[in-house]
Amino acid sequence: MKWFKKGRWRQSSSLVFQLIETFWGGEEKDLPHSGEKPSLPKSLRGKRTLARWKESAIKAFFFTNGVLAIIVLIGIFAILLYTAVPAFKEIPLKEFFGNKIWDPTSPEKAQYGLLSMIVSTMICTAGALLLAIPIGLGVAAYLSDVAHWRVREIVKPIVEILAGIPSVVTGFLGIVLFGPVIAKIFHTGHGLNAVNGSFLLAIMALPTIISISEDSLSAVPTAYTEASLALGGSRWQTLVRVKIPAALSGIIASFMLGMGRAIGETMTVLMATGNARSFPHGFLESVRTMTANIAIELGEVPYYTTHYYALFAIGLVLFIMTFIVNLIADVILNKYQQREL
Amino acid sequence: MKKKKVVQFIGFLLLRMCLYTVLAILLLFLYDIGKKGGGAISWEFLSQPPRRGMTQGGIFPAIVGTFVVTIVTAVLAIPLGMFAAIYLNEYAKQSRLTRIIRLAIRNLSGVPSIVYGLFGVILFVNILKFGTSILSAGLTLGLLTLPWTITASEEALKTIPNSYREGSLALGATKWQSIRTNVLPYAIPGMLTGTVLGLARAAGETAPILFTGAAFYLPYLPKSLSDQFMALPYHLYIMATQHHAIQQVRPLAYGTALVLIVLVLGLNMTAIVIRFRLRRKRRW
Numbered sequence: 311m312k313w314f315k316k317g318r319w320r321q322s323s324s325l326v327f328q329l330i331e332t333f334w335g336g337e338e339k340d341l342p343h344s345g346e347k348p349s350l351p352k353s354l355r356g357k358r359t360l361a362r363w364k365e366s367a368i369k370a371f372f373f374t375n376g377v378l379a380i381i382v383l384i385g386i387f388a389i390l391l392y393t394a395v396p397a398f399k400e401i402p403l404k405e406f407f408g409n410k411i412w413d414p415t416s417p418e419k420a421q422y423g424l425l426s427m428i429v430s431t432m433i434c435t436a437g438a439l440l441l442a443i444p445i446g447l448g449v450a451a452y453l454s455d456v457a458h459w460r461v462r463e464i465v466k467p468i469v470e471i472l473a474g475i476p477s478v479v480t481g482f483l484g485i486v487l488f489g490p491v492i493a494k495i496f497h498t499g500h501g502l503n504a505v506n507g508s509f510l511l512a513i514m515a516l517p518t519i520i521s522i523s524e525d526s527l528s529a530v531p532t533a534y535t536e537a538s539l540a541l542g543g544s545r546w547q548t549l550v551r552v553k554i555p556a557a558l559s560g561i562i563a564s565f566m567l568g569m570g571r572a573i574g575e576t577m578t579v580l581m582a583t584g585n586a587r588s589f590p591h592g593f594l595e596s597v598r599t600m601t602a603n604i605a606i607e608l609g610e611v612p613y614y615t616t617h618y619y620a621l622f623a624i625g626l627v628l629f630i631m632t633f634i635v636n637l638i639a640d641v642i643l644n645k646y647q648q649r650e651l
Numbered sequence: 652m653k654k655k656k657v658v659q660f661i662g663f664l665l666l667r668m669c670l671y672t673v674l675a676i677l678l679l680f681l682y683d684i685g686k687k688g689g690g691a692i693s694w695e696f697l698s699q700p701p702r703r704g705m706t707q708g709g710i711f712p713a714i715v716g717t718f719v720v721t722i723v724t725a726v727l728a729i730p731l732g733m734f735a736a737i738y739l740n741e742y743a744k745q746s747r748l749t750r751i752i753r754l755a756i757r758n759l760s761g762v763p764s765i766v767y768g769l770f771g772v773i774l775f776v777n778i779l780k781f782g783t784s785i786l787s788a789g790l791t792l793g794l795l796t797l798p799w800t801i802t803a804s805e806e807a808l809k810t811i812p813n814s815y816r817e818g819s820l821a822l823g824a825t826k827w828q829s830i831r832t833n834v835l836p837y838a839i840p841g842m843l844t845g846t847v848l849g850l851a852r853a854a855g856e857t858a859p860i861l862f863t864g865a866a867f868y869l870p871y872l873p874k875s876l877s878d879q880f881m882a883l884p885y886h887l888y889i890m891a892t893q894h895h896a897i898q899q900v901r902p903l904a905y906g907t908a909l910v911l912i913v914l915v916l917g918l919n920m921t922a923i924v925i926r927f928r929l930r931r932k933r934r935w
Contacts, residue, residue, distance in 0.1 A: 445672055471920070544656070
């Protein structure tokens with residue numbers, strides 16, 4: 311509750327107040343020398359009010375667009391919740407999160423157990439981070455500390471290009487390019503398994519990790535590095551013992567954002583992990599993640615059945631998971647910005 | 652002393668290897684698709700609809716579909732993104748509400764694309780009764796792009812120095828007049844560049860359009876916004892995993908992937924080059 315302690319609450323004590331201020335607030339409180347208002351000749355006064363009205367209307371218009379982001383975010387949550395609730399009337403929470411078997415179309419007894427899919431998502435995400443964290447941090451450190459600035463100018467757009475490759479293309483390459491290689495290395499029948507998914511997700515998480523880690527490494531003040539170098543530390547020692555610890559919060563935030571991306575990615579895992587519904591026991595098994603399950607089943611399911619609602623319940627779980635991960639990243643990043651390195 | 656240097660040498664070498672790994676992967680991607688997809692590209696491939704159960708013919712309807720749906724996306728996302736950015740950069744004060752808005756934007760960009768798809772199914776397809784159509788898919792993609800366009804537009808607005816606004820305000824112009832005449836003309840090229848980057852990503856997305864309008868196969872081109880459509884990314888997904896003769900259509904799938912990647916990266920590259928030029932030209 312920092313905003314409260316600092317007394318900023320006076321400016322924005324409540325949302326309602328804020329709204330009123332936005333719609334009727336013609337005055338610019340920010341300007342330091344507003345002073346007394348010049349009195350206008352009578353003939354102009356009417357015009358001035360009209361202009362003010364116009365200004366307020368314009369401001370209100372932009373304000374509406376500004377709060378749209380909040381409305382959309384809440385709207386997504388509300389709609390997912392609303393559509394998922396009927397599922398929880400039929401399926402006990404204990405079964406939903408504790409049962410390993412997802413078999414909604416079974417004629418005897420339909421089962422809605424999410425556990426296998428949650429574990430599959432976790433396995434793929436963990437594998438992706440295992441690959442992407444060292445490489446991503448390495449590239450970020452190289453760009454911020456070792457590379458010539460010209461190399462940096464060239465590599466940064468290239469990383470952006472990597473981020474721009476559509477996920478469906480990455481998934482396609484997982485099938486045709488990496489699948490056979492993985493099958494050969496690990497002697498499995500086909501290469502569509504969690505390893506393949508992890509590898510592709512790592513590639514998709516890399517741009518996020520690289521760019522945010524690089525930003526936070528570059529934001530470390532030169533005084534820190536200079537002090538370390540002056541004490542006789544080598545550039546490597548400075549990087550490992552001074553810069554990386556100083557930028558750690560930003561680096562960890564980049565890992566979290568990369569993780570959020572890996573959890574929510576659909577097309578690559580749908581195409582490259584094989585989509586077996588069984589409970590996974592290792593990286594070499596074919597897995598079906600939560601996102602892939604929605605993509606596979608939503609097209610075939612009859613509307614307004616328990617199965618249909620259950621798919622939205624999976625969506626809700628996904629939304630909440632990524633929301634928490636992103637929120638943690640956000641809190642870490644904000645803390646780091648306030649410390650003003 | 653010697654040991655320190657050796658450690659540093661090895662350390663920097665490792666970092667360099669990391670960079671080379673990433674570059675090698677990217678090159679491998681582009682090379683593989685370019686080489687195997689290049690063989691499939693012909694005028695017929697680009698201008699004909701698929702024939703004989705999609706084992707022959709081209710991808711023309713998919714190109715048109717992706718193009719049309721991206722226009723719908725742009726129509727929704729560009730103005731909304733710009734207006735929101737104008738509010739955040741020009742009007743918003745340092746308040747709790749502003750911080751919540753920014754938090755919402757950052758979180759929106761982290762929402763999984765399939766979740767946007769679910770949202771689109773309920774809101775656009777069911778509640779607003781647009782059905783599975785170009786309109787539903789375009790609007791869903793528009794919402795997905797919104798956080799990117801807002802952020803990019805705000806970045807562009809931030810580069811306009813305050814003296815531009817103050818000069819105009821000091822001459823007696825109202826806030827909106829100052830923004831309209833002294834800020835927007837200089838910011839709009841930058842705003843558009845950022846938005847194009849967002850649109851490029853939207854054009855390559857598959858998960859949000861799976862259930863909001865993309866069709867497996869359509870022999871004709873969409874005639875109105877309420878028609879279903881074929882899209883390049885969805886077509887690639889079908890050709891890669893759902894087709895009955897997967898090995899036989901591999902060249903076509905490679906060709907589709909190449910067209911998609913050229914389209915998306917072309918848009919990306921244009922935006923990056925324009926941005927680079929803008930940065931160079933501007934010296935305020």
